[in-house]
Amino acid sequence: MNGKNPDPAPHPFSGREAERSPDALSSGVDLVREAFRYQSRFDGSTMVFKIDFPVTEDPAFPYLVRDLALLARTGFRVVIVPGAKEWIDSVLGEYGIVSRYMGNTRITASDAMPFVEMAAFHVATRFMTGISAGRTDAVIGNFVRARGLGIVDGTDMERTGTVDKIFTGSINTVLSQGMIPILPCIGWSPAGKSYNVPSDEIALAASTALKAIKLFVISAHEGLRAGQYIFPPGFEAASGGRVRRLTPQEAENILALNGEGKGGPDKNAAGEKGAPSRKVLGELALALKACRAGVDRVHLMDGREEGAVLLELFSNLGAGAMIYTDEYEAIRDLRSGDIPDILRMMEPLMQQGILVRRRAEDIQERRGDYVVFDIDGKIHACGALHDRGEGQGEIAAIATDPSCTDTGLGRRIIGYLVDRAKKRGMKRVFVLTTRAHDWFEALGFRESAVESLPAERSRSYDRNRKSKIFALELN
Ligand SMILES: CC(C)(COP(=O)(O)OP(=O)(O)OC[C@H]1O[C@@H](n2cnc3c(N)ncnc32)[C@H](O)[C@@H]1OP(=O)(O)O)[C@@H](O)C(=O)NCCC(=O)NCCS
Incomplete structure (x- = not known):
C-alpha cells in the first residue's frame, strides 16, 4: 500500500500560505527552521541507505530516490545498497532454479550466479534510473571485494561470499563529485571471481568503513509494533503502538524476547498483525550490529511512506524507528x-x-x-x-x-x-x-x-x- 495521503496538507513551500491559518503557518515555519538546523548539522556527512527490493516496486519509490538525489545535490554523501533478495528469488524461479538457504543466507549455486548477477544489476539499475530523473549522477560499481564463504557446517556455499573489503577510496572519489555510489549485492575476489554477498552485510561494512553517521534500513512493511512483538518490561511504544526510538540495549532485549529473528521461514514477512516477522527482527539485528560498530543512528523505515526519509532526517518528528547511541534526547x-x-x-x-x-x-x-x-x-x-x-x-x-x-x-x-x-x-x-x-x-x-x-x-x-x-x- 502506498502511504500517500489522498488530500495532503499544503507543503511549506507550496505557495498556498494565504489559505492557511496562522497556527499552520507558524508550524510550517518551525518545520523549516528545524530543517535548517538539521541541514547544518549533517551537511557533508555520509549516510548509507539500504533499500529492500519490494520498495522498488512501490508507487512511492520514484519520490524516495528523488529525495535521495536531492540530498546528494545539497551536500549530503549518499550511498545506496539495494537489497534484491525477492527479485533474485523470482528470477531464479523463472529459470527453474530453486534457492536453498542456510539460515537467512542463500546458497548461491555456480550455475545460478549469472542469473543472480542479472537480477542484482537489474535492481541497481532501477535506482540509477530514479536518480537520473532527479538530475543527479550515480555510479554502480565494484566497490566490494569479496571472498567465498567456502564450506560451512559441511555445506558448500559455492558462490555465496562475504565482504573482504570495502573500497572506500573509490567510493569517496565518487562521493566527492556529488555522485551517488550504488553497491549491488555482488562482490569480486582479487582474482576477479564474482560472489553473491548479502546486502545487509554490505550495508553494515560500508557504514563502518565510510564512518557513516547514519544507516537507513528501508523496507516495505510497518516495522516494530506493540501487540505483535514482546517488549521488555518498562519499554513503552508511542501512541498507536509505533516504536519511534530505542537504545541498543532495548533493541537487544527485544531481539532476545522475540527469538532473534533467526531460523525458519518468515511466517509474517508482510508485517501483518499477529506473529513477529523474522524480517523485521533481522533488520533490528542489523541496526544493533551497526550501532555496536560505531554508527550513531540507525533508522528503520517504511519506504512506502512518501517523504519519510526527509521527515526523519530534517525534523525530530521522525517517521520510522531510530536506534541511537549518541546523546539524542x-x-x-x-x-x-x-x-x-x-x-x-x-x-x-x-x-x-x-x-x-x-x-x-x-x-x-x-x-x-x-x-x-x-x-x-x-x-x-x-x-x-x-x-x-x-x-x-x-x-x-x-x-x-x-x-x-x-x-x-x-x-x-x-x-x-x-x-x-x-x-x-x-x-x-x-x-x-x-x-x-x-x-x-x-x-x-x-x-x-x-x-x-x-x-x-x-x-x-x-x-x-x-x-x-x-x-x-x-x-
Ligand atoms: C497532558 C500532556 C502533558 C500530555 O503530554 P504527552 O507528551 O502527549 O503525553 P504522553 O505521550 O505521555 O501520553 C499520551 C496519552 O495520554 C492521552 N492524553 C493526552 N492528554 C490527555 C488529557 N488531557 N486527558 C486524558 N488523556 C490525555 C493521549 O490520548 C495519549 O493516549 P494513548 O497513549 O492511549 O494514545 C499534554 O497533552 C499537554 O501539554 N497538555 C496541556 C497542559 C496540561 O494539561 N498539563 C497538565 C497540568 S500541569
Whole structure:
C-alpha cells in the first residue's frame, strides 16, 4: 500500500500560505527552521541507505530516490545498497532454479550466479534510473571485494561470499563529485571471481568503513509494533503502538524476547498483525550490529511512506524507528537560556487557562525546580517539581510541544519528577489540573481533597479556578 495521503496538507513551500491559518503557518515555519538546523548539522556527512527490493516496486519509490538525489545535490554523501533478495528469488524461479538457504543466507549455486548477477544489476539499475530523473549522477560499481564463504557446517556455499573489503577510496572519489555510489549485492575476489554477498552485510561494512553517521534500513512493511512483538518490561511504544526510538540495549532485549529473528521461514514477512516477522527482527539485528560498530543512528523505515526519509532526517518528528547511541534526547535541568522556549510552548496553554500564567521572572526565580525534555538540542516538553513542605511535592507546568504529543514525553517527564521526589525523601506528590485529570489518573494519581495539601498550599489554593487535585503516594 502506498502511504500517500489522498488530500495532503499544503507543503511549506507550496505557495498556498494565504489559505492557511496562522497556527499552520507558524508550524510550517518551525518545520523549516528545524530543517535548517538539521541541514547544518549533517551537511557533508555520509549516510548509507539500504533499500529492500519490494520498495522498488512501490508507487512511492520514484519520490524516495528523488529525495535521495536531492540530498546528494545539497551536500549530503549518499550511498545506496539495494537489497534484491525477492527479485533474485523470482528470477531464479523463472529459470527453474530453486534457492536453498542456510539460515537467512542463500546458497548461491555456480550455475545460478549469472542469473543472480542479472537480477542484482537489474535492481541497481532501477535506482540509477530514479536518480537520473532527479538530475543527479550515480555510479554502480565494484566497490566490494569479496571472498567465498567456502564450506560451512559441511555445506558448500559455492558462490555465496562475504565482504573482504570495502573500497572506500573509490567510493569517496565518487562521493566527492556529488555522485551517488550504488553497491549491488555482488562482490569480486582479487582474482576477479564474482560472489553473491548479502546486502545487509554490505550495508553494515560500508557504514563502518565510510564512518557513516547514519544507516537507513528501508523496507516495505510497518516495522516494530506493540501487540505483535514482546517488549521488555518498562519499554513503552508511542501512541498507536509505533516504536519511534530505542537504545541498543532495548533493541537487544527485544531481539532476545522475540527469538532473534533467526531460523525458519518468515511466517509474517508482510508485517501483518499477529506473529513477529523474522524480517523485521533481522533488520533490528542489523541496526544493533551497526550501532555496536560505531554508527550513531540507525533508522528503520517504511519506504512506502512518501517523504519519510526527509521527515526523519530534517525534523525530530521522525517517521520510522531510530536506534541511537549518541546523546539524542535527555531530560535535564532548565537553563536560563531555555526560558523563552518553554514560555513559547506554554503560552497557548496559558492563554486557554489550562496552565497558570507564569512570567520569565517567576520561572527564573524557581529555575532549579524545572526540567526540560531536550531532543537534539530542541526543547519539546517541560515540567517542574516544587517542594511544598510537609513531605509533599507539587508537580506543575507540565507541557508537551503539540508537534510531539502522544510520543510518551509527558509520561517520561512525570516519571522523572516522581523519581526526583522520591530521592528527595518526599512522601507524596500532587498536581492541580483543570483538563488533564484523566491523564494523571491513568498514570496512577488519585483524586484528593484540598485538605490533603500542605497547610500553606491549601491556603493559596485558588478556589475560583476549581482545579482538581490529583496525588500519588510514594511509599
Ligand atoms: C497532558 C500532556 C502533558 C500530555 O503530554 P504527552 O507528551 O502527549 O503525553 P504522553 O505521550 O505521555 O501520553 C499520551 C496519552 O495520554 C492521552 N492524553 C493526552 N492528554 C490527555 C488529557 N488531557 N486527558 C486524558 N488523556 C490525555 C493521549 O490520548 C495519549 O493516549 P494513548 O497513549 O492511549 O494514545 C499534554 O497533552 C499537554 O501539554 N497538555 C496541556 C497542559 C496540561 O494539561 N498539563 C497538565 C497540568 S500541569
